[in-house]
Amino acid sequence: MPSVYTSTVIPAPADRVWSVIRDFNALPDWTPFVVDSRIEEGLPSDKIGCVRAFRLKDGGFIREKLLALSDFDYSFSYAILESPMGVENYVSTVKLIPITDGGHTFAEWSAEFDCAPDRERELINHIGTNVFLGGLTSLKSRIGG
Amino acid sequence: MVSVRRSTVIEAPIEAVWEILRDFNGHDRWHPAVRRSHLDGGKRTDQVSAVRNFELTAGEHLREQLLSMSDADHSFQYAIVESDIPLQNYIAEVSLRPVTDGNRTFWSWTSKFETPKGREQELAKLVAEGVYEAGFEAVRTRLTKSRPLSQQSFKSSQQSMAAANSAAISGMAVGINRYGGPEELHPIEVRAEAPGPGEVRLRQTAIGVNYIDVYCRSGYFDLLKPPGVPGMEAVGIVESVGEGVRHLSPGQRVGYACPPVGAYASVRTMWADLVIPIPDDIDDVKAAAGLLKGMAAEFLLHRVHQVKKGDNVLVYAPAGGIGRILCQWANSIGATVIGATSSEEKARIARAAGAHHVVLPGPQSLEEQVMKITKGHGADVIYDAVGKDSFDHSVAALATCGHLISFGQASGDIGARDISSLASKSATVSRPNFGHYTDTRKKVIGITNRLFDAIKRHIISIEVGQQYPLSRAADAHRALEGRETTGSSVLIPDDYQKGK
Numbered sequence: 001m002p003s004v005y006t007s008t009v010i011p012a013p014a015d016r017v018w019s020v021i022r023d024f025n026a027l028p029d030w031t032p033f034v035v036d037s038r039i040e041e042g043l044p045s046d047k048i049g050c051v052r053a054f055r056l057k058d059g060g061f062i063r064e065k066l067l068a069l070s071d072f073d074y075s076f077s078y079a080i081l082e083s084p085m086g087v088e089n090y091v092s093t094v095k096l097i098p099i100t101d102g103g104h105t106f107a108e109w110s111a112e113f114d115c116a117p118d119r120e121r122e123l124i125n126h127i128g129t130n131v132f133l134g135g136l137t138s139l140k141s142r143i144g145g
Numbered sequence: 146m147v148s149v150r151r152s153t154v155i156e157a158p159i160e161a162v163w164e165i166l167r168d169f170n171g172h173d174r175w176h177p178a179v180r181r182s183h184l185d186g187g188k189r190t191d192q193v194s195a196v197r198n199f200e201l202t203a204g205e206h207l208r209e210q211l212l213s214m215s216d217a218d219h220s221f222q223y224a225i226v227e228s229d230i231p232l233q234n235y236i237a238e239v240s241l242r243p244v245t246d247g248n249r250t251f252w253s254w255t256s257k258f259e260t261p262k263g264r265e266q267e268l269a270k271l272v273a274e275g276v277y278e279a280g281f282e283a284v285r286t287r288l289t290k291s292r293p294l295s296q297q298s299f300k301s302s303q304q305s306m307a308a309a310n311s312a313a314i315s316g317m318a319v320g321i322n323r324y325g326g327p328e329e330l331h332p333i334e335v336r337a338e339a340p341g342p343g344e345v346r347l348r349q350t351a352i353g354v355n356y357i358d359v360y361c362r363s364g365y366f367d368l369l370k371p372p373g374v375p376g377m378e379a380v381g382i383v384e385s386v387g388e389g390v391r392h393l394s395p396g397q398r399v400g401y402a403c404p405p406v407g408a409y410a411s412v413r414t415m416w417a418d419l420v421i422p423i424p425d426d427i428d429d430v431k432a433a434a435g436l437l438k439g440m441a442a443e444f445l446l447h448r449v450h451q452v453k454k455g456d457n458v459l460v461y462a463p464a465g466g467i468g469r470i471l472c473q474w475a476n477s478i479g480a481t482v483i484g485a486t487s488s489e490e491k492a493r494i495a496r497a498a499g500a501h502h503v504v505l506p507g508p509q510s511l512e513e514q515v516m517k518i519t520k521g522h523g524a525d526v527i528y529d530a531v532g533k534d535s536f537d538h539s540v541a542a543l544a545t546c547g548h549l550i551s552f553g554q555a556s557g558d559i560g561a562r563d564i565s566s567l568a569s570k571s572a573t574v575s576r577p578n579f580g581h582y583t584d585t586r587k588k589v590i591g592i593t594n595r596l597f598d599a600i601k602r603h604i605i606s607i608e609v610g611q612q613y614p615l616s617r618a619a620d621a622h623r624a625l626e627g628r629e630t631t632g633s634s635v636l637i638p639d640d641y642q643k644g645k
Contacts, residue, residue, distance in 0.1 A: 008246045009154055011595055097253060101153035101281060102594035106251040108242065133246060144454055144478040 001089075002120050006132035007108040012143045014098040014105040018074045020143060021094065024052055024066050030142045031135045033057050051081065060084040067091065074098075080113075087113040087123060107136055147260060147269050151277035152253040156424055157288040159243045159250045163219045165284055166239055169211050170197050175283045177391035178202055178275055196226060205229035212236070225258075232268060233259040252281065282392040289397065289422050313338045314346070314384070316412030317639060319618040320374040324364030327622040330409075332615075335374070337412035340387035345417035347399065349381035351433035352408050354621050354634040355466075356555075361406055362622065369406045376408025378437040380429045383420075390417045392586075398423050402437035403583060409618055411638035418586050424597050431600075434633035435470075435607030437579075439596040440589075441552070442470040442605070444582040446478070447595065449575055450526045450548050454479030459515060459524035459542060461485045461531050462555070463495035463503070466633055471528055472498040473605040483518055485511055485535075494631075512541035523547055523570075533557035540572060548573045608632030614639045 010017050020030055025045040027034040037054035039045050045052070046069055053063045063082040070076070074096035080087060092111035099106055109132040115123050155162050165175060170190040173182040181200040185208075188195035196210045207228035214221040220240035225232055237256035244251055254277040260268045313336040321329040340346045355377055361369040369375055380400040383393050393399060401408075403419040423432045445467075446452050458475045462468040463484030475482045476499030483502045484495035492503040504514040515524055523544030529535050530553025539549050547570060551559065567574065583589050599605045610632030613621045621634045 005243075006245050007242060007251065009244055009249070009251070009598075011598055097152060097251070098150075099154060099251070100151045101278065102591050104154075104594070104598075106152065106154070106242070106244070136246070 001112050001114060002124055003110065003112045004124050004128045004132065005108065005110045006128050006136060007106065008133075008136045008140065009099065010105045010107050010136075010140050010143060012105060013103055014074055014096045017096055017105045017107065017139070017143060018071075021096075021139065022046070022069075022071070022076075024050065024069070024076065024078070027052070027054055030139045032138045033131070033134065052078075068093075085123065085126075086119060087115050089114045107139070109136060146257055147265050148255070148257050149269050149273045149277070150253070150255045151273050151281070152251065153278075153281040153285075154244060155250045155252055155281070155285055155288060157250060158248050159219055159241050161288055162250045162252060162284060163216075163241055165287065166241070167191065167214070167216070167221070169195060169214070169221065169223070172197075172280075173199070175287055176276075176280050177283055178279055230268070230271070231261050231264065232272070252284075254280065279391055286392065286394050286397060286422065289425065314412055316348075316410060317615065318374045318407075318410035319615055319636075320372060320409070321362055321369070322372045324362065324371060327362070327619040327626070329362060330375075330619040330622060333374075335410055335412065337384075337410075337414045340385055340390070340414050340417070342388040343390060343417055344387040344414055345390055345393055345399075345420055346384045346386075346412065346414045347379070347381040347420070348384050348412055349379045349408070349410060349638055351380045351429040352376055352410075352615065352636040352638070353378040353402070353433040353435075353437055354618075354625060354636060355437055356553075356625065358406075358409075359622055359626055368404060374407045374409050376406055376410070377404065378402035378433060379408040379410075379413070380423060380433040380436070381413075384412070386417060393417055393420060393422075398429070400432045400436050402440055403589075404580060409615060409636065411615065411640055419583070419589050421586075421589060421593055424601070427597065427600055430609055430612065430635050430637075431607045434609045434635050435600070436593075436596075438466040438633065439470055439600070439605065439607065440583060440592050441467050441579055442474055443592045443596050443599075445528060445550060445552060445577065446471065446474050448582060448592075449550055449577045452478050452480050452526060456480040456525040457483065457515075457519045457522060457544065459483045459485060459527040459529075459539075460495075460500070461527075461529050461535060463498060463500050464491035464631075467530070468528075469494065469498040469608070469632075470605050472500045474599060475499070476501070477599075477604045481519075483515060483524065510541075511535075511538040515542040519544070526550065528552065530554070531556050532559050536562070540567070540570070543570050543572050546571045546573075548575065550575045550577065552577055609635055611635070612637055 023045050025037050025039050027037050033056050034054050040051040043050040051065050064078045064080050066078050068077040077093040080090040090113035094109050097106045168190050170182050170184045173179040179199050180202045182197050185196040193211055199207050208226045209223045210226050212222040222238045225235040235258035240253050242251045315336050318335040319330050320333050337346050358375045360366040361375040383395050383397045386393050399420050400423045401420045452475050458480045460468050460471045463472050472482050482500045484500035485504050495503050502518045524542050525544050526548045527539045529539045529551050532554030534556040536559045610630050611634040613636055615636045615638045624630050
């Protein structure tokens with residue numbers, strides 16, 4: 001099963017980073033590639049099982065289901081229900097860990113999924129670089145040095 | 146149940162850190178608290194269920210058992226099975242994760258345990274600081290290589306190394322016999338004594354010049370009592386360390402920006418606590434030029450006040466050492482930066498450093514110009530090191546609930562002020578002192594971590610404008626007082642220069 005792992009250090013306390021990313025409906029606020037997002041059926045965005053539906057800048061439409069959310073661990077996991085990427089069984093986790101030495105935050109974004117074997121390399125690169133690294137980098141600048 | 150969590154980032158690839166940590170029986174080779182380690186018979190160091198026997202530097206013994214180890218996850222868990230220190234049901238986990246956007250390593254060390262009633266805090270502190278944080282520092286030190294340039298100077302001194310540990314070593318310094326002008330600065334011979342408990346002896350390679358050095362020389366500040374040697378910051382190589390110093394080791398490249406004065410010297414023995422390792426990618430001269438100014442900018446922007454995106458920030462002397470860094474950093478946070486300066490040339494430097502607007506002396510007062518730029522809102526935070534001449538203008542330029550940070554008095558003492566006048570704006574005034582923000586190792590590490598990170602990410606740049614041989618420190622002071630300098634000035638010890 002292909003997997004992707006991206007991580008970075010954000011120079012801000014974990015509480016502050018978490019307050020930006022905790023809202024499952026807030027992708028347009030901190031990623032560069034999501035233009036609008038809504039939670040289906042008017043559910044609260046921290047209800048486990050809620051589905052976010054959002055549109056990408058390039059026009060793609062994605063639906064993702066919230067599988068887990070922990071304020072204690074600063075983490076959430078979600079599965080893709082519908083996307084133009086051609087992936088199956090896609091489960092992704094975002095997690096923050098406070099760096100006690102200096103008060104910054106270690107942030108990681110990972111995923112596992114299935115796909116056609118000939119697309120594996122392309123998808124790992126696209127998700128790791130464009131989605132995860134792009135998202136974390138924009139989160140970092142959103143939060144500021 | 147007590148729970149301890151500590152974590153850090155090591156500037157080395159995960160494989161290098163894991164190679165050190167994975168040897169369950171090898172922690173005596175790097176951890177300062179462990180004198181000796183041996184395994185119970187018949188088991189391997191990476192064999193789950195192996196028991197290691199520690200003899201600590203402080204004399205206690207303990208036995209710890211390996212519960213799990215994973216090369217895939219770069220982690221292991223262990224439990225204390227027997228201990229002179231009353232840690233009960235102690236289970237700990239060491240875990241590494243790669244920081245993928247920089248080839249660094251995130252290292253977390255956590256545990257849960259019980260203690261006799263009333264000793265929770267004491268033992269949690271021992272575990273957190275004496276074991277985990279001390280371990281972080283030791284591995285960091287092991288993996289921080291010295292730069293070739295600095296190693297040369299260290300080698301040239303190695304002939305006398307054997308004797309050096311016990312005897313004083315000689316070098317040169319620049320000192321004053323009485324308060325006065327730059328002409329009072331003259332070269333003298335000095336001896337750096339062998340470091341006592343808690344001390345370190347340095348061979349210095351680059352020394353930063355700050356305006357405070359002028360104040361010390363002239364007698365405006367009494368930090369220096371003649372005869373004595375000025376200077377607050379330098380970079381160099383650790384020559385030897387005294388008893389109990391565990392965060393530094395000989396050959397390491399380090400720096401400091403802290404009292405007491407005495408940095409204008411080629412060799413120095415000083416209190417080791419506030420001396421910190423310098424990252425490989427910041428060279429000696431740049432570090433000496435930027436440590437004090439950068440640390441000041443860090444706490445001014447992030448601690449005295451937390452500048453936020455969208456704030457209107459007014460910076461006086463935006464082309465100066467600290468001012469330039471304040472402009473760069475505030476700009477990167479997303480603040481609107483206004484520089485207040487005296488000439489078009491300095492305005493150009495301020496704009497290049499990230500000032501969105503510059504106000505110059507003219508028919509309109511400073512406060513009128515600031516109000517116009519901010520559409521009547523005023524400055525949310527003002528960094529003012531001018532003092533006497535600027536204070537009233539600064540108060541007038543503040544936004545409602547604005548914060549005036551007065552961190553210097555280049556134009557003279559501010560004198561007495563009536564605080565009731567601040568009520569018209571609900572204004573806050575702060576007068577931060579470098580010493581209070583940087584007087585413990587923990588504070589210095591917090592500040593310099595963010596500073597070094599900002600330098601690496603090119604959020605701020607340290608400009609080295611002038612370099613002088615240490616023996617010509619008087620010239621450096623003349624230029625600084627004559628406002629002939631741009632960027633920072635750095636002194637290079639003469640014997641080090643020759644050594645090159």
